[in-house]
Amino acid sequence: MPQKPNRVLLEFEKPLLELYKKIDDLKMQDMDMSEEIKMLEKRIETLQRDIFSNLTPIQIVQVARHIKRPTTLDLINLIFNDFVEMRGDRNFSDDPAMVGGLAMLPGCKKSNPLGETIFDQPVVLIGQQKGSNTKENIKRNFGMAHPEGYRKALRLMHLAERFNAPIISFIDTPGAFCGIGAEERGQAEAIAKNLRSMAGLSVPFISIVIGEGGSGGALGIGMGNRVLMLEFSIYSVISPEGCASILFRDAKKAPHAAEVSKITAIDLLEMNVIDEIIKEPVGGAHNNYKETALNIGSAIKKHLSDLARLSSRELIADRYRKYRNMGYFTEE
Amino acid sequence: MAKLALHQWFQKRKLEKEAGPASERLDIPGNLWIKCTKCQVAIFAKDLDANLKVCPKCGYHFKLSARERIEATIDPETFTEISPFLHSKDFLGFVDSAPYSQRILKSEEKTGLADAIVIGEGELHGIEVGIGVMDFSFMGGSMGSVVGEKVTRIAEICLDKKIPLIIFSSSGGARMQEGIMSLMQMAKTSAALSRLRSAAIPYLSIMTDPTTGGTTASFAMLGDLNIAEPGALIGFAGPRVIEQTIRQKLPPGFQRAEFLEKHGMVDIVSERGKMKEELKKVLHFFENAAKT
Numbered sequence: 001m002p003q004k005p006n007r008v009l010l011e012f013e014k015p016l017l018e019l020y021k022k023i024d025d026l027k028m029q030d031m032d033m034s035e036e037i038k039m040l041e042k043r044i045e046t047l048q049r050d051i052f053s054n055l056t057p058i059q060i061v062q063v064a065r066h067i068k069r070p071t072t073l074d075l076i077n078l079i080f081n082d083f084v085e086m087r088g089d090r091n092f093s094d095d096p097a098m099v100g101g102l103a104m105l106p107g108c109k110k111s112n113p114l115g116e117t118i119f120d121q122p123v124v125l126i127g128q129q130k131g132s133n134t135k136e137n138i139k140r141n142f143g144m145a146h147p148e149g150y151r152k153a154l155r156l157m158h159l160a161e162r163f164n165a166p167i168i169s170f171i172d173t174p175g176a177f178c179g180i181g182a183e184e185r186g187q188a189e190a191i192a193k194n195l196r197s198m199a200g201l202s203v204p205f206i207s208i209v210i211g212e213g214g215s216g217g218a219l220g221i222g223m224g225n226r227v228l229m230l231e232f233s234i235y236s237v238i239s240p241e242g243c244a245s246i247l248f249r250d251a252k253k254a255p256h257a258a259e260v261s262k263i264t265a266i267d268l269l270e271m272n273v274i275d276e277i278i279k280e281p282v283g284g285a286h287n288n289y290k291e292t293a294l295n296i297g298s299a300i301k302k303h304l305s306d307l308a309r310l311s312s313r314e315l316i317a318d319r320y321r322k323y324r325n326m327g328y329f330t331e332e
Numbered sequence: 333m334a335k336l337a338l339h340q341w342f343q344k345r346k347l348e349k350e351a352g353p354a355s356e357r358l359d360i361p362g363n364l365w366i367k368c369t370k371c372q373v374a375i376f377a378k379d380l381d382a383n384l385k386v387c388p389k390c391g392y393h394f395k396l397s398a399r400e401r402i403e404a405t406i407d408p409e410t411f412t413e414i415s416p417f418l419h420s421k422d423f424l425g426f427v428d429s430a431p432y433s434q435r436i437l438k439s440e441e442k443t444g445l446a447d448a449i450v451i452g453e454g455e456l457h458g459i460e461v462g463i464g465v466m467d468f469s470f471m472g473g474s475m476g477s478v479v480g481e482k483v484t485r486i487a488e489i490c491l492d493k494k495i496p497l498i499i500f501s502s503s504g505g506a507r508m509q510e511g512i513m514s515l516m517q518m519a520k521t522s523a524a525l526s527r528l529r530s531a532a533i534p535y536l537s538i539m540t541d542p543t544t545g546g547t548t549a550s551f552a553m554l555g556d557l558n559i560a561e562p563g564a565l566i567g568f569a570g571p572r573v574i575e576q577t578i579r580q581k582l583p584p585g586f587q588r589a590e591f592l593e594k595h596g597m598v599d600i601v602s603e604r605g606k607m608k609e610e611l612k613k614v615l616h617f618f619e620n621a622a623k624t
């Protein structure tokens with residue numbers, strides 16, 4: 001459902017504006033205009049389908065960063081039950097840019113000789129948290145975590161391991177924060193340690209890029225056995241703007257950088273960096289949170305039931321193989 | 333240009349001095365002199381080489397090539413290079429100011445190396461080790477698929493042979509011309525090190541000037557001991573990026589080896605001339621700890 005009062009349309013969505021206006025006008029009328037409205041909504045859907053099936057990489061970047069895009073906590077609340085948020089790294093502080101906790105995933109299936117049983121799966125969740133307005137974004141540091149955020153995430157991963165609970169990570173960050181405090185407290189060490197620790201986790205681990213997968217800050221919670229991406233999310237070693245200003249000496253060349261760096265879900269699936277693309281609703285995830293959550297939820301369940309077949313040892317070996325095979329080179 | 337207040341001018345001059353120009357070779361007929369980047373003193377090139385490229389006057393550590401580093405670290409005639417023919421591939425067809433494929437060729441010509449790291453086996457004071465040495469002059473020591481693969485291979489060899497691993501880092505971080513694949517090398521190398529850790533194989537990481545970005549945020553920070561050369565720039569983000577992000581000047585000495593030591597990220601800051609002895613002591617401990 002389009003959110004009426006604070007609709008945020010991106011540049012390339014402008015053709016929709018006219019239709020939305022017409023609907024708003026019809027709604028103001030006293031007569032029953034539901035038939036007309038339905039027709040207009042159909043046209044919007046068709047137009048959206050059209051627009052979103054032909055997005056350029058830089059347009060996908062804009063959707064991935066959309067201010068109304070569902071955040072980690074939005075999705076957690078829609079997919080899971082009984083979420084208990086955990087805070088702090090037990091060392092320095094809590095980091096609002098990184099959230100995590102315990103939850104139950106309803107509707108998981110297990111087959112046994114008598115048929116199928118449906119159960120709630122305990123899971124540990126971690127993810128970067130952006131805000132959906134400026135005030136929240138300042139509180140959340142725009143989803144850019146400090147070392148304490150990565151250390152909180154690690155604490156939760158180890159907890160998951162001890163209680164044999166699968167881990168689901170939600171990736172949505174422009175990158176790990178760079179600042180004086182972040183360097184003093186060892187941003188590089190925090191991320192490096194997470195990478196090494198994730199490699200050795202003995203429980204199923206699924207990572208999902210839901211918006212922006214910004215470099216080491218994203219990878220710092222992203223070494224899943226399976227890595228999934230929402231259709232209009234991005235994952236890159238550097239932002240298109242950063243790449244443009246460093247390599248092309250001109251930040252305005254970001255569209256070109258987005259193109260050549262191959263940062264969209266389709267590109268990454270082709271390179272085997274990710275395992276699956278999760279479909280987004282018509283008009284993007286921000287257009288329908290529930291449908292987005294539903295799609296993510298069923299993808300999680302599918303991959304969890306696959307991974308449930310693996311022993312701890314096999315899970316670690318599976319993860320090693322996955323990352324061991326990454327890279328293109330010649331040897332002659 | 334905008335006018336600077338006097339204190340700003342001094343600060344600027346100081347910063348420029350700290351950042352320093354690349355060392356200059358002063359070509360005087362008959363002799364080859366090198367001007368120190370830090371103290372500006374002219375040094376006779378042979379003296380500088382004999383002093384492991386450390387300025388005899390002010391102690392400034394010039395960058396070493398991978399070959400020079402190996403020579404300074406590994407016992408003579410014990411080094412065997414591994415996988416010398418691994419080459420990068422321009423799989424994205426990436427073109428910035430020059431095509432990536434050309435950049436690779438140019439760097440190969442310039443350095444005589446196949447990529448930004450040399451790996452091999454050798455002895456350090458008679459102790460068998462696996463060693464990887466990065467070379468900053470090959471595309472800023474950036475980590476692409478080849479660096480990732482070679483770090484992983486030498487780690488796997490050390491695991492297999494149960495010998496310690498030593499890596500000297502010198503890197504600007506991930507190689508952007510390889511896109512996401514350069515990022516994935518962080519995961520790959522860290523995974524390899526996780527196996528060493530589980531098997532209690534010692535891993536010593538030595539960070540030299542500069543070690544930043546994805547290299548620091550993966551294998552460089554994961555040593556059982558982290559060691560650094562004096563004055564080396566070590567960090568997650570480069571100082572320029574941080575300044576742009578927070579819009580304030582950085583304190584003096586920020587992200588230098590001594591700063592990291594103070595903040596608990598580095599065990600030892602060791603002068604180049606004492607590095608081999610330092611490594612020997614550490615290796616000696618691990619060798620005997622494993623036996624008992």
